[in-house]
Amino acid sequence: MAEKSCSNQGCTKESCEGCPSKKTSFLVDQNIYSNVRHVIGVVSGKGGVGKSMVTATLANRMTEKGFRVGILDADITGPSIPKMYGLHGPAVADDNGIIPVVTENGIKVMSLNLLVPNEEDPVIWRGPVIANMVKQFWSDVIWGELDFLFVDMPPGTGDVPLTVFQSLPVEGIVIVSSPQDLVRMIVTKAFNMAKAMKIPVLGIVENYSYLVCPDCGKKISVFGESHIDEIAASLETEVLGKMPIDPSLASLADGGKFSGQKDTHLDAAVEKLYKLYRENPKDDEE
Template sequence: MEKECSNETCTKESCEGCPSREKPNFRAELNSYSSIGHVIGVVSGKGGVGKSLVTASLANAMAAKGYRVGILDADITGPSIPRMFGLQGPAQVDDNGIYPPLTANGIKVMSINLLLPGEEEPVIWRGPIIANMVKQFWTDVVWGELDYLFVDMPPGTGDVPLTVFQSLPVEGVVIVTSPQDLVKMIVTKAYKMAQMMKVPVLGIVENYSYVECPDCGKRIYVFGESHIDEIAASMDLEVLGKMPIQTEYAKAADEGRFAEVLNEYLENAAASLKK
């Protein structure tokens, strides 16, 4: 019979082995028809910094190297990955689970947009329901054999990032930011959350770093001079890439042809994932 703890009788010795001392395990069980080698989160402290662009670019880079790759679109209220790759639902479903459709370059994708009647249907759900949906993308989706699964997180440090960090075996995160005045605060928030959840930060990617003049090649720093190197150094992090504004990438995403994009500015980021 287990001993009941009380403030009057508890000591360090008497409480050893007490079930109440055990930390709760929130880890979700992977779908039985799936095997995933590495789970990498792509996060940001705010929206509009190109997080999905970085997620899709990293997935393309690893697929081009011959790895089996998947993308879990955890941005339930603002999904964009299916549109970028020209994918439409509904996803195939049977007794084994939900089957993620393939992009033109062989990447498996699961997103709420592939389960809704139309991609423009709004998701008006409360936080706990959204978080549970993300967990189901891990437990109910038949991912098959994957070397890398990239999780495209919603911005901020709310319910969904917390659920992903607690429920999925995330090995590391890539922080995406832009060269604006608030960048240090934004990066620090994402960095501290990863620290609190004991998830390694693999490095930082800066988007919108500059625009290159098509005539003379001069770099124009639209959002001001970047300070990402100093910020990364202060946190002992690596800058994995600096991406300029590329209209070709945006056009490919808008037209559903992002499978054709090999983002040269993230070669170092892709190389770091191989480690």
């Protein structure tokens, strides 16, 4: 259908402000010293499913593939990415913006924990202040040249996910879940929010999917049998991986050594991202 246009052929940009036919965009301009090609959100319908673990794993994998990668930690009140990589602030700023801190494996990271004087101080802010901070992580941070920026969002469907979807050019999201009784409802909520915001869902990652017995190698379904395949099918999306409960990952994260993580469970997610890059390289864009 043709786009509706103003009937006044002599109108100007100024006179058209407020015209009902004018499209509204809430997108925030990225820092002029940044060129981020693909923004991928990592979301979950509830907390405690290992969303940051999946975010960091995807960032590590894409870095291993030779891509230039960053992580925007949008979980303002519960940031964990710096701790996982052993990063500490304060982040440095100059006249051009805030410079992200870089992990041992070359991932650029920005998080509130890299800006506050004491990492253990609580963030007691109202929603609008938190939302504005997320916008500043896009507009004020000098990301430089990045192929992928992963946005680690807080759980749920509240202010921050809404702000990210409206303010950043998110090309797709990865939904993180766990094999628990309420997973269908929770995944569906996250899926429906993305659908309402017209954000493509790249697929679902099931974390804590099983535990491998260290003695016999048997897979044990600690949280019950997984139904993620049928849930993904009902939503017409893909399962991008099933990550097990792995104590060694918790040890790496707690010790700030997550740069050394080696993953073999998210190959489908990596291929999906690689396909996105091949189909939309966004080279030499204005």
